[in-house]
Amino acid sequence: MKNRTKLPNIYLGVILVIMYLPIVLTVFYSFNESKISSIWGGFSLKWYEELMGDRDLKEALRNSLILAALSCSASAVIGTLGAVGMSRIQSKSKGIVEYISTIPIMIPEIILGMVFLAFFSLLGLPFGMTTLVLAHTTFCIPYIFMMVKARLIGMDKSLEEAARDLGASPVRAFFDIVLPLIMPAIASGMLLAFAMSFDDVVISIFVTGPKTNTLPIKIYTKMKTGVTPEINALSTVILVVTVFLLFLSSRIKKKQK
Amino acid sequence: MKKHSKIWVSVIPLYIFTLIFVAGPLIYMIALSFMTRAEVFGVVGEFTLDNYKKIFEPIYLKTFAESLKLAFTSTILIILLGYPYGYFMAKLSSVWKKRMMALLMIPFWTSALIRLYGWIIIFRSNGVLDSVLMGLGITKDPLKLLYTYPAVVVGMVYALLPFMILSVYSSAEKMDWSLVEAARDLGASPMKAFLTVTLKLTLPGLLSGVVLTFVPSMGLFFIADILGGNKVVLVGSIIQEQLTKGRNWPFAAALSVVLMIMTSLIIGIYRKVTNTKDLEGLF
Amino acid sequence: MKFKKVLALLLCIAMVCSLSACQSGEKKELNLFTWDGMFPQEVLDAFEKDTGIRINYSNFDYDEDMLSKLSEAEGGDYDLVIADDYIIELAIQQGLVQKLDKSKLSNFSNVNSLYQGQFYDPSDEYTVPYGAGIPLIIYDPALVNLDIKGYSDLWDPSLKDSVAIIGNYRVIDGIALKTMGESFNTQDLDQIQAAGDKLMELAPNIRLINDNNTQDYIISGEASVAFMYTSQITMALAERPDLKVVYPEEGLGFGIMAGFIPSKAPSSDAAHQFLNYILQPEVSAQCFEYIGYYCTNKAAEPYISEEMHDLIVVPDTVTEGEAIQNISQEAEDLHGKIWTEFKDACN
Numbered sequence: 001m002k003n004r005t006k007l008p009n010i011y012l013g014v015i016l017v018i019m020y021l022p023i024v025l026t027v028f029y030s031f032n033e034s035k036i037s038s039i040w041g042g043f044s045l046k047w048y049e050e051l052m053g054d055r056d057l058k059e060a061l062r063n064s065l066i067l068a069a070l071s072c073s074a075s076a077v078i079g080t081l082g083a084v085g086m087s088r089i090q091s092k093s094k095g096i097v098e099y100i101s102t103i104p105i106m107i108p109e110i111i112l113g114m115v116f117l118a119f120f121s122l123l124g125l126p127f128g129m130t131t132l133v134l135a136h137t138t139f140c141i142p143y144i145f146m147m148v149k150a151r152l153i154g155m156d157k158s159l160e161e162a163a164r165d166l167g168a169s170p171v172r173a174f175f176d177i178v179l180p181l182i183m184p185a186i187a188s189g190m191l192l193a194f195a196m197s198f199d200d201v202v203i204s205i206f207v208t209g210p211k212t213n214t215l216p217i218k219i220y221t222k223m224k225t226g227v228t229p230e231i232n233a234l235s236t237v238i239l240v241v242t243v244f245l246l247f248l249s250s251r252i253k254k255k256q257k
Numbered sequence: 258m259k260k261h262s263k264i265w266v267s268v269i270p271l272y273i274f275t276l277i278f279v280a281g282p283l284i285y286m287i288a289l290s291f292m293t294r295a296e297v298f299g300v301v302g303e304f305t306l307d308n309y310k311k312i313f314e315p316i317y318l319k320t321f322a323e324s325l326k327l328a329f330t331s332t333i334l335i336i337l338l339g340y341p342y343g344y345f346m347a348k349l350s351s352v353w354k355k356r357m358m359a360l361l362m363i364p365f366w367t368s369a370l371i372r373l374y375g376w377i378i379i380f381r382s383n384g385v386l387d388s389v390l391m392g393l394g395i396t397k398d399p400l401k402l403l404y405t406y407p408a409v410v411v412g413m414v415y416a417l418l419p420f421m422i423l424s425v426y427s428s429a430e431k432m433d434w435s436l437v438e439a440a441r442d443l444g445a446s447p448m449k450a451f452l453t454v455t456l457k458l459t460l461p462g463l464l465s466g467v468v469l470t471f472v473p474s475m476g477l478f479f480i481a482d483i484l485g486g487n488k489v490v491l492v493g494s495i496i497q498e499q500l501t502k503g504r505n506w507p508f509a510a511a512l513s514v515v516l517m518i519m520t521s522l523i524i525g526i527y528r529k530v531t532n533t534k535d536l537e538g539l540f
Numbered sequence: 541m542k543f544k545k546v547l548a549l550l551l552c553i554a555m556v557c558s559l560s561a562c563q564s565g566e567k568k569e570l571n572l573f574t575w576d577g578m579f580p581q582e583v584l585d586a587f588e589k590d591t592g593i594r595i596n597y598s599n600f601d602y603d604e605d606m607l608s609k610l611s612e613a614e615g616g617d618y619d620l621v622i623a624d625d626y627i628i629e630l631a632i633q634q635g636l637v638q639k640l641d642k643s644k645l646s647n648f649s650n651v652n653s654l655y656q657g658q659f660y661d662p663s664d665e666y667t668v669p670y671g672a673g674i675p676l677i678i679y680d681p682a683l684v685n686l687d688i689k690g691y692s693d694l695w696d697p698s699l700k701d702s703v704a705i706i707g708n709y710r711v712i713d714g715i716a717l718k719t720m721g722e723s724f725n726t727q728d729l730d731q732i733q734a735a736g737d738k739l740m741e742l743a744p745n746i747r748l749i750n751d752n753n754t755q756d757y758i759i760s761g762e763a764s765v766a767f768m769y770t771s772q773i774t775m776a777l778a779e780r781p782d783l784k785v786v787y788p789e790e791g792l793g794f795g796i797m798a799g800f801i802p803s804k805a806p807s808s809d810a811a812h813q814f815l816n817y818i819l820q821p822e823v824s825a826q827c828f829e830y831i832g833y834y835c836t837n838k839a840a841e842p843y844i845s846e847e848m849h850d851l852i853v854v855p856d857t858v859t860e861g862e863a864i865q866n867i868s869q870e871a872e873d874l875h876g877k878i879w880t881e882f883k884d885a886c887n
Contacts, residue, residue: 001526001712008341008345009345009365011341011342011345012342012345012349012357013348015338015418017341017421018362019364019415019418020364020596021365021379022372022373022374022375022378022379022415023364023372023375025375025378025379025385026367026371026372026374026375026816029378050468054581060458074274077270078270078274079271081267081268081270081271082267082268082270082271082272083263084484085265085267085271086262086267086268087266089264089265089268090262093272094405095269097271097272097275097276097511100275100276100279100280100283101271101274101275101279103279103283104279105468105472106468106472106520106524107472107476107513107516107517108472108473108475108476108493108516108520109473109476109477110263110476110478110496110497110513111286111476111496111517114286114496114500114506114509114510114513115282115283115285115286115513116282117608118282118285118286118289118506118510119282119285119286119611121279121612122285126615126617127331127609127612127613128407130467132461134278135278137274137278138274138279140276141274142413145271146465153400154431170517171292172263189361195365195366199365199366199368199369201369201370201479202476202479205601206391209598209617210571210573210596210598210613210617211569211571211596212296212596213596213599214597215368216368216370217599219368219370219371220370220479220574221576221599221601222576222577223370223374223483223752231371232371233363235367235368238366238367239363239366239367240391240403242363242366246359246362246363250355250359254303266670295870296869297609297630297634298634304642314877314882316655316877316880316881317880318879319884320884323884343752381760381762382761382762384759385762401701401747403748403762404747404748406887440594482750485887486747486749486750487707487748487749487750487883488746488749488883488886488887489887490746490887495880498876499876500608501601501602501605501606501608502602502604502709502876503872503873503876504604504608505873505876506817523809538605
């Protein structure tokens with residue numbers, strides 16, 4: 001019986017190793033002295049130095065963080081309110097709106113990018129951060145909406161009703177009872193939305209303006225003109241920061257316990 | 258029902274946003290697909306069906322077939338790899354669940370493009386894979402794996418697998434395992450218990466996984482570009498080419514409309530067959 | 541719940557970043573719109589330091605992306621665009637380009653007159669050339685048992701699955717036309733179709749199609765023959781001097797890149813200043829060594845280093861090549877369709 005219980009773990013391990021292989025190689029080649037990515041020119045930290053001095057890249061990183069933060073918060077508010085509201089109302093339009101609002105994840109990204117470009121220029125919106133945030137919010141909403149909705153379905157409604165019976169206003173009942181209960185769903189939805197927005201190339205390329213490069217756009221164009229290990233170095237830095245944050249948050253969690 | 262009267266307010270932002278930024282652009286896209294392209298750039302508001310007629314030229318039909326083939330191949334592989342993964346993961350202890358979750362999330366934070374680039378390093382002539390295989394004496398010459406169809410499939414599976422894993426996992430995690438035990442107690446074989454209970458209960462997760470993998474795989478043209486050396490032509494690549502080099506927006510819009518109808522149909526059929534009404538519990 | 545914490549932390553970081561961004565305040569800006577990697581960072585930095593003008597460098601992939609963005613902005617948003625010759629012709633036709641104020645361009649006379657008076661701007665009112673090129677064949681003599689002389693040699697069966705080409709369909713369809721003795725710019729649909737049929741026979745030899753960093757594949761040996769842009773040839777030769785370059789005997793293609801100022805540029809002053817800056821001989825030499833295209837600045841030639849001189853300073857015969865020009869929509873569409881069929885056949 002022992003073998004049978006180990007097999008799944010081996011499977012999980014093997015897939016994880018394969019999943020991390022390209023990432024490990026990315027990190028490895030960030031220390032490559034040679035600019036040509038196919039040649040190993042010896043160990044070097046020069047790409048990290050270059051990274052520190054690259055203003056464009058830093059600005060792109062900043063733009064991406066702002067964009068992801070704004071669109072994931074906006075979509076969190078709209079998506080959560082929408083999901084909570086939808087679970088309470090009976091309306092003919094409900095089903096249709098729900099379907100339409102999830103379309104952004106049902107159709108290929110390139111189509112979204114194209115329709116946003118065409119539509120925003122029809123509206124005469126200036127291309128830049130505004131259009132980026134609008135577009136990203138649109139495709140982030142479904143993630144949050146669906147997660148919150150799933151959570152609400154499994155939720156015990158009696159608590160909220162009890163609060164209401166005890167005289168709490170609907171707003172109060174929402175903040176005190178419902179919100180804490182659906183918070184995990186909102187948080188994981190936001191995290192996913194943040195990651196999707198932070199990594200989006202296709203839609204961003206179509207709706208960005210002259211002054212706003214995002215990090216993935218920068219990486220994409222750099223990759224097309226030849227990946228310098230500088231991009232590898234940047235990915236490594238982002239990776240290290242992510243791992244550090246995950247580690248830190250689990251530490252904080254442990255201490256709280 | 259008085260206490261629900263004000264709840265309307267909370268859905269207003271979603272309604273407005275959906276109407277203006279999802280329905281609006283889509284309607285505009287459909288309108289665009291019936292318009293005529295202008296001489297140099299842009300469109301003229303003249304009604305035409307030419308854009309749709311053009312899709313029926315053999316090369317474009319073939320491209321749709323190719324895209325479907327690639328999407329099906331990738332999705333099936335993703336199910337085969339991802340379902341067991343999500344399922345096993347749900348059976349881990351809660352500490353390991355969290356660790357696995359973190360391990361799955363980390364790659365999300367490195368650029369998808371960079372991760373694809375890692376595969377170039379692996380696949381290229383005399384690259385990592387060749388060196389290993391040749392070093393072990395399994396192959397003699399470089400395999401020339403890069404810029405082939407299999408390389409594109411690997412890229413697709415790799416980019417989209419986490420979505421399947423997370424969807425299946427969230428379904429399996431919520432599952433009531435006592436039902437499986439009950440089935441086993443009632444004399445069902447492990448296989449039968451799995452098919453009748455587990456699979457059925459995790460189906461919603463599987464469905465959202467399929468949606469989250471099948472749909473993007475129809476349009477992720479840059480994977481085909483980077484790992485396929487531009488030789489694998491997908492509908493997504495044609496749309497992109499028509500939008501840019503071809504300067505033919507109406508045709509791109511028509512292709513998009515057809516692609517959208519196709520993906521919706523396939524998702525619809527899938528839902529009918531599996532009898533799931535709701536895209537429940539994405540993740 | 542740890543993700544929530546991560547999220548909170550990230551939001552904080554983003555907020556701090558955006559706050560620090562606000563502090564930088566409004567300064568004079570130049571919105572530069574061109575491909576990635578068109579200027580060495582030192583030149584951009586030096587210009588910013590000298591003039592106090594801040595450069596926003598944004599990129600496009602294809603000339604057509606540029607034109608669509610520019611026409612969406614109705615000639616606004618961007619101050620200076622550098623793009624290919626044929627697309628500039630379209631942009632001028634669309635009224636998206638303003639005339640240069642030569643009084644602000646004291647270094648305009650440095651431009652090599654060879655590259656002036658071209659089809660897209662016959663009286664040099666709108667543009668300043670910034671680099672020229674000829675797509676050429678390059679191969680690794682150690683891997684190829686063939687003395688390649690022209691395009692038609694690419695069809696040789698011995699080159700099965702080993703040729704890397706750029707992804708510009710007018711150029712690639714064009715070389716098939718050239719092997720048949722036709723012009724790149726023929727509008728005769730039958731001829732284009734015949735060239736398309738011929739192109740299908742090239743498919744088995746194609747290892748990959750890529751418009752960018754094509755040089756990487758020949759350097760690494762992924763492909764043994766490549767047909768690519770000048771800058772890529774220059775980069776490949778810098779890394780691997782053993783590679784052999786071929787000027788195809790059937791006739792050369794030729795293209796110029798040039799800078800222009802959009803009609804409603806927010807700051808055309810800054811754009812003039814920048815153009816004049818990069819026309820200075822020393823700066824210009826620095827730029828051309830970096831981008832690896834043929835130098836279009838006569839006065840810069842003495843400043844180009846010896847090892848780069850042969851690569852980017854070319855004899856006057858260079859302009860005898862045929863430029864790719866705009867053709868009728870039907871012809872263009874046919875090229876596009878042939879291209880899709882060709883790519884599909886390569887797989």
